[in-house]
Amino acid sequence: MDEDGYIRITGRTKDVVIRGGENIPVVEVENLLYRYPGIIDVALVGCPDERLGERVCAYVTLDENSTDLTLDDVKTYLIQEKLSKSYLPEYLEVIEAMPRTASGKIQKFKLREQAKEVRLEPAKRG
Known part of the structure; x- marks a missing residue:
């Protein structure tokens, strides 16, 4: 609980991003992105946002044959897969490797911390 009395859920139970009061089902989006050619690993986390609470950030790792992936590529693919635009x-952050536990699970809390430190610019709306 923070000083204002709000409770924040963290850790493994935090598999949703809450953007402007809407719950974004992280697993659903991740499962679609795992099918994208060239993507090896995917983790979606919430990036802090003053106005909406959180925004969705996709961290991905690519195979050695994939050198370029843009946020527009990802959005186009997800729309073609009938994912809700919301x-x-x-x-989108392309990284070399996901932080993992000794048992191999992706450490999303580390990605959330990284998202706080890096001032990411939201994609331009078209």
Whole structure:
């Protein structure tokens, strides 16, 4: 609980991003992105946002044959897969490797911390 009396859910139970009061189902989006050619790993986390609470950030790792992936590529693919536009990621970070536990699980809390430190610019709306 923070100083204002709000409770924030963190850790493994935090598999939704809450953007402007809407719950974004992270697993649904991740499962679609795992099918995208060239993507090896995916993790969606919430990036802090003053106005909406959180925005959706997709962290991905690519195979050695994939050198370029843009947020527009990801959005186009997800729309073609019939994902609701309100669930689309607003940021994309391509990283070399996901932070993992000793048992191999992605450590999303580390990605959330990274998202806080990096001032990401939201994609321009078209």
